[in-house]
Amino acid sequence: MKKSLIKVTIVSALFMGLATFGPSTVKANSDTSSDYYGSYYGNLVGENQFYKQPGSPLAKRVDLSASVQGSVDYVGVKLSVKNYSTGSNYYSSGSYGRAGTYYHTDWDFLKSENASIYNNQCSAFGTHEFRHSSSGVVYTVTYA
Amino acid sequence: MKNKLMAVYFVLILILCGCSSNQQEQVDPIEIHNDNADTTSVLYEFAHGIKGYTGTELALNDFNEFTYEINNKNKALDLGLIFFADGYLQRYKTEDEENLDYLHSISVEKSKIKDIKIIMESYQLDNKNTHSFNIGGVLNPSVIKDLASYQVNHSISQSSGISVQSLNTDFQVKHLDKENTFSEVPITESDKQQLNISSFDDLNQNMRIKVLQDNKEVKDYINTEKSIDIYVTGDYGLYNMYIFVDGRPYNPEEFVYPIESKKGYFSIQSLKLPVELKEKKNLFFVFAPKNTVNFIEQSERYMIGSE
Numbered sequence: 001m002k003k004s005l006i007k008v009t010i011v012s013a014l015f016m017g018l019a020t021f022g023p024s025t026v027k028a029n030s031d032t033s034s035d036y037y038g039s040y041y042g043n044l045v046g047e048n049q050f051y052k053q054p055g056s057p058l059a060k061r062v063d064l065s066a067s068v069q070g071s072v073d074y075v076g077v078k079l080s081v082k083n084y085s086t087g088s089n090y091y092s093s094g095s096y097g098r099a100g101t102y103y104h105t106d107w108d109f110l111k112s113e114n115a116s117i118y119n120n121q122c123s124a125f126g127t128h129e130f131r132h133s134s135s136g137v138v139y140t141v142t143y144a
Numbered sequence: 145m146k147n148k149l150m151a152v153y154f155v156l157i158l159i160l161c162g163c164s165s166n167q168q169e170q171v172d173p174i175e176i177h178n179d180n181a182d183t184t185s186v187l188y189e190f191a192h193g194i195k196g197y198t199g200t201e202l203a204l205n206d207f208n209e210f211t212y213e214i215n216n217k218n219k220a221l222d223l224g225l226i227f228f229a230d231g232y233l234q235r236y237k238t239e240d241e242e243n244l245d246y247l248h249s250i251s252v253e254k255s256k257i258k259d260i261k262i263i264m265e266s267y268q269l270d271n272k273n274t275h276s277f278n279i280g281g282v283l284n285p286s287v288i289k290d291l292a293s294y295q296v297n298h299s300i301s302q303s304s305g306i307s308v309q310s311l312n313t314d315f316q317v318k319h320l321d322k323e324n325t326f327s328e329v330p331i332t333e334s335d336k337q338q339l340n341i342s343s344f345d346d347l348n349q350n351m352r353i354k355v356l357q358d359n360k361e362v363k364d365y366i367n368t369e370k371s372i373d374i375y376v377t378g379d380y381g382l383y384n385m386y387i388f389v390d391g392r393p394y395n396p397e398e399f400v401y402p403i404e405s406k407k408g409y410f411s412i413q414s415l416k417l418p419v420e421l422k423e424k425k426n427l428f429f430v431f432a433p434k435n436t437v438n439f440i441e442q443s444e445r446y447m448i449g450s451e
Contacts, residue, residue, distance in 0.1 A: 087291035125187075134194070
């Protein structure tokens with residue numbers, strides 16, 4: 001009886017784990033990082049994440065982040081969404097501040113007026129940057 | 145009996161799991177998956193700044209000769225260094241290139257650190273004792289042949305502004321006096337929506353820039369034969385605006401425009417470009433702050449001509 005209960009508990013815990021931490025919390029895309037940007041600022045981490053609906057090629061959201069240790073004059077991200085075959089600009093946006101980490105999320109950058117890029121035709125160019133007495137920048141590209 | 149107990153126990157746990165899953169869907173209604181894992185890639189990654197500079201105040205003499213460092217963390221790149229003092233683009237030479245120029249392109253190999261000696265012989269400055277120095281790097285400052293190749297090329301990253309004293313200097317100091325030719329219009333509610341702000345306080349030290357031709361915002365291609373209106377707004381700041389063509393400053397002695405950004409207004413600089421630019425490929429506008437609070441700003445980067 002005891003052995004059987006232990007087995008059931010383990011199997012059930014696995015089910016619970018899958019339900020709680022399964023596909024709905026997996027990040028679609030990441031990422032890049034670097035380990036050194038001068039003696040004062042530690043790590044600059046740049047990250048893009050496309051979030052999508054299961055079974056659909058359509059991007060629904062893109063997240064960017066820049067993180068640097070300590071307070072600096074500027075830390076921020078810029079997003080530029082383009083048609084990846086023509087390079088035409090559809091959308092650009094950005095967020096910035098003076099804190100150590102900055103995040104930027106765009107939920108609705110694929111609006112109906114840009115319907116032509118719904119067919120899996122866009123790429124997101126990210127700029128993840130800090131500025132201080134020296135500066136660091138990571139340029140990334142993510143394909144939807 | 146044992147089996148029945150186990151079955152009840154199992155069902156109970158599954159019900160609990162179901163509750164947990166439903167709660168999560170309410171928090172984030174968009175389900176996401178990882179079909180596109182590993183499609184993000186780094187294009188370029190680097191740091192740059194005056195070697196050994198730790199944020200202390202400098203004297204103008206310190207810029208007579210100094211070492212600039214580019215720490216390349218990824219694939220090979222060219223960085224076009226530009227130096228602004230009081231918002232004026234400065235000419236300089238390097239240990240490798242003896243000619244004075246407003247931009248020298250520094251090549252840095254993959255995952256290498258490059259130290260380059262910068263030499264300045266004279267300055268264009270405002271007539272005051274404390275000056276602002278702002279240093280920027282133009283990524284791959286050479287001609288980009290088509291829009292699809294533009295990507296992040298010609299993006300400008302910068303080190304922060306440095307306050308500089310010019311007492312007891314032997315350098316030639318030249319005061320450049322340019323008349324303001326920009327106009328102002330109040331920002332409307334419709335403009336605020338377009339800028340994605342609810343209050344002017346949402347504009348921090350960064351500038352917002354839009355470029356119009358025939359009353360339409362320019363997208364991708366710019367016609368250098370037509371008049372251009374450049375709109376800027378943001379927190380208060382005085383800048384000099386320059387034209388960059390094919391990744392480099394275009395005749396900065398002549399084509400420099402003082403402009404002011406302030407909350408609640410668009411400052412508009414209208415200009416007509418020289419005919420010869422029709423034969424060039426790339427164009428954007430750069431705004432150099434006349435202080436150490438604002439940053440070097442850059443418009444969208446355009447292809448010259450039409451699709």
